Amino acid sequence: MRLVVQGSAISFSHLAHLHQLSGAQQGLQFTQLAEHAYSLPRQTEAQQNVIAFCREQQIDCAYVDDKHTLKRFGLAVMDMDSTLISIECIDEIADMYGLKPQVAAITESAMRGEIEFAESLRRRVALLEGLEDSALQRVIDERLQLNPGAQTWIDACRENGIRTMLVSGGFDFFADKVKAMLGLDYAQANSLEIVNGKLTGKVLGHIVDAQAKADFLIATRDKLGLSADQVVAIGDGANDLKMMSVATAGVAYHAKPIVQQQASYALNHVGLEGLVGLFS
Numbered sequence: 327m328r329l330v331v332q333g334s335a336i337s338f339s340h341l342a343h344l345h346q347l348s349g350a351q352q353g354l355q356f357t358q359l360a361e362h363a364y365s366l367p368r369q370t371e372a373q374q375n376v377i378a379f380c381r382e383q384q385i386d387c388a389y390v391d392d393k394h395t396l397k398r399f400g401l402a403v404m405d406m407d408s409t410l411i412s413i414e415c416i417d418e419i420a421d422m423y424g425l426k427p428q429v430a431a432i433t434e435s436a437m438r439g440e441i442e443f444a445e446s447l448r449r450r451v452a453l454l455e456g457l458e459d460s461a462l463q464r465v466i467d468e469r470l471q472l473n474p475g476a477q478t479w480i481d482a483c484r485e486n487g488i489r490t491m492l493v494s495g496g497f498d499f500f501a502d503k504v505k506a507m508l509g510l511d512y513a514q515a516n517s518l519e520i521v522n523g524k525l526t527g528k529v530l531g532h533i534v535d536a537q538a539k540a541d542f543l544i545a546t547r548d549k550l551g552l553s554a555d556q557v558v559a560i561g562d563g564a565n566d567l568k569m570m571s572v573a574t575a576g577v578a579y580h581a582k583p584i585v586q587q588q589a590s591y592a593l594n595h596v597g598l599e600g601l602v603g604l605f606s
Contacts, residue, residue: 327392329366329376332596332603333385336362340383347376362596363603386600388591393555394575396486396605400552402479403543403569405561406494406501406515409579410508410598412471415500416450422461425453439564439584443495443535451518455527459520462499470500472507473579474597480508482602491546493539495565514542540568560601561585577601 329348331341341356341364348366356364380387407414420429429450436446483490491512494501501515517530532538547557559566559573562581567588570576578589579598586592593600 328368328390329387330359330363330390330604331356331366331380331385331387332360332363332593332600333383334362334596335383336364336385340385344376344379347379348373359603359606360599363600363606365603365606384595386593386595388604390591390604391575394558394590394605396482396488396602398556399483399486399488399558399605400556401489401491401543401547401550401558402483403491403493403539403546403557403559403573405539405563405566406492406504407496408473408562409560409566410473410476410492410504411500412473413465413469415465415470415496416447416454418465418469419454419457419461420450422464423454423457429453436565437563437582439567439582443565444533447495447516447529447533447535451525451529452527454518454525457525459523459525462497462518466500466503470503472504475599475601476597477508478597478599479601480510484509489546489550491542493534493542493569495534495539512546514538536565536568539566540572543569543572558601558605560598575605577604 350366356366359365377387404410414433417426417430417433420426432446432450435441436443480490490510492501492505492510494515496515498515498517501513505513516534519526519528519530555574557573558575559570560577560579562579564584576589578585578592591604
């Protein structure tokens with residue numbers, strides 16, 4: 327097990343203090359993994375004083391299993407909204423209609439696990455009935471941005487032969503765009519019903535909820551002939567917990583508390599490039 331610390335403000339004094347707090351043996355030193363990522367090898371257990379110091383200093387800290395490396399993974403499965411991209415697409419669609427506060431409140435409640443996801447999605451989409459479908463393209467043109475480090479992470483996956491899959495409780499109109507932008511291998515998401523150029527307020531087919539995300543992960547894993555310990559899953563909301571639980575490593579990315587509590591690892595300060603640091 328190794329200790330990985332990451333953050334833009336890490337100084338040599340931080341590293342020296344962390345080395346002392348960790349009780350590392352004489353001769354062991356932090357190795358620089360990337361510009362803002364460092365690793366201390368052969369740590370045997372998480373120590374609360376190290377974790378508390380990192381939290382206080384806004385440094386991402388994780389004790390990483392030696393089996394969790396880019397060279398061992400074969401599939402990376404990721405949420406889209408607020409994970410690969412910086413927005414919640416449905417909230418931005420609603421903003422075109424003057425309904426963002428109402429829709430965002432339901433989104434937040436669902437991500438905290440207070441409302442069952444499928445029900446929350448139906449409620450939110452129903453509020454969009456009558457909206458011109460041109461609003462979807464406007465969201466892409468005006469608001470959709472990749473989160474920092476997204477391309478770095480996907481490039482690292484590609485370099486290590488890791489297949490990449492987006493699974494989203496959002497919409498395929500955006501998922502297909504993000505798939506093309508990043509060069510992902512697979513994408514699964516919900517489909518909005520559109521009639522005569524307007525949203526009907528309904529979702530077509532089965533809703534991609536937490537169980538569906540896990541099912542897509544398992545089906546793709548099995549199709550690729552991989553085992554569970556070759557899959558990593560990344561997300562930020564309660565709807566991601568089931569897919570994270572069927573992967574060998576689940577990473578909470580700038581996530582809700584309920585997700586951080588159940589994930590293998592959490593990144594709260596660095597971007598998605600932090601995944602490369604974790605698993606190098």
